[in-house]
Amino acid sequence: MQVVYNFKELNKALKIESNKTIGFVPTMGALHDGHLSLVRLSMQKSDFTVVSIFINPTQFDNPSDFINYPVTLENDVSLLKKCNIDLVFIPEFKELYQNEKKINIPLNGLDQVLEGNHRKGHFNGVIRVLNIFFQLIKPRYVFFGEKDYQQYLIVNLLAENHFNNIEIILCPTIRLQTGLAMSSRNIKLNLEQQKIASKIFQTLNYCKKHFSFSKINELEKICFDKLKDFSDPEYFEIRNSITLSKEIKKSEKYRAFVAIKLSNVRLIDNLAIN
Numbered sequence: 001m002q003v004v005y006n007f008k009e010l011n012k013a014l015k016i017e018s019n020k021t022i023g024f025v026p027t028m029g030a031l032h033d034g035h036l037s038l039v040r041l042s043m044q045k046s047d048f049t050v051v052s053i054f055i056n057p058t059q060f061d062n063p064s065d066f067i068n069y070p071v072t073l074e075n076d077v078s079l080l081k082k083c084n085i086d087l088v089f090i091p092e093f094k095e096l097y098q099n100e101k102k103i104n105i106p107l108n109g110l111d112q113v114l115e116g117n118h119r120k121g122h123f124n125g126v127i128r129v130l131n132i133f134f135q136l137i138k139p140r141y142v143f144f145g146e147k148d149y150q151q152y153l154i155v156n157l158l159a160e161n162h163f164n165n166i167e168i169i170l171c172p173t174i175r176l177q178t179g180l181a182m183s184s185r186n187i188k189l190n191l192e193q194q195k196i197a198s199k200i201f202q203t204l205n206y207c208k209k210h211f212s213f214s215k216i217n218e219l220e221k222i223c224f225d226k227l228k229d230f231s232d233p234e235y236f237e238i239r240n241s242i243t244l245s246k247e248i249k250k251s252e253k254y255r256a257f258v259a260i261k262l263s264n265v266r267l268i269d270n271l272a273i274n
């Protein structure tokens with residue numbers, strides 16, 4: 001496994017046979033089994049797997065959230081080495097953004113709701129960094145977790161509009177036994193708080209169990225109130241799985257989306273409910 005830190009080293013390492021497919025897993029580090037599941041899928045599907053570790057400042061709306069984001073670089077590299085991937089890219093902000101060519105893509109309002117509404121500019125930053133990564137790495141497949149489902153929808157639009165050759169692959173959310181979705185931010189929770197945070201998944205399952213098209217608003221409120229009992233919820237919303245609209249179309253698929261703060265740690269999750 002090679003670890004590279006700049007464009008020159010990256011380009012050299014990417015000189016592989018032209019018939020080989022590159023699988024790419026972008027991450028912000030503090031790796032856990034959720035990330036590693038993406039890495040394994042990439043290794044199964046592609047000939048050459050690249051993982052990036054980069055805490056992208058342009059996607060943070062809150063400077064203290066950026067500064068406090070967990071960093072475990074040494075451990076990350078050693079985990080990836082054990083997976084036997086081909087290449088780790090750990091770029092520096094300055095070089096990554098120095099020749100950025102900004103792009104515009106029609107997001108059809110996908111960036112205006114849920115995370116987009118609660119973290120202003122977040123998806124703009126995500127698109128900026130992935131646009132740079134996709135141009136540099138030229139992957140055939142890019143792997144994203146269902147845990148960040150809204151991000152997956154938006155990245156799909158990026159690929160459709162600008163990177164025809166790239167297939168975006170959605171990978172299932174990996175959870176602890178308690179149901180809590182694995183997240184780099186979980187490191188900041190003590191064991192007791194992790195146990196409490198498992199109520200997020202319980203609430204999503206409650207929503208799934210009680211879902212009916214006639215009671216969406218009522219169910220959202222019940223679930224929001226359940227979250228309030230143990231945390232500071234930002235939203236609990238039921239939305240169309242493709243458009244993220246609230247409009248009811250009984251033939252279509254819906255998901256519940258949630259964001260909470262638990263002693264200043266922000267956690268998100270979602271679940272398909274019909």
Ligand code: AMP
Pocket residue numbers: 026027028029033034035037038143144145146147148171172173174175181182183184
């Ligand atoms: P992050 O490092 O949080 O930016 O995440 C990098 C990638 O890992 C994203 O595609 C996430 O959706 C994915 N990911 C994060 N947590 C999980 C999880 N628990 N299960 C599956 N994928 C995940």
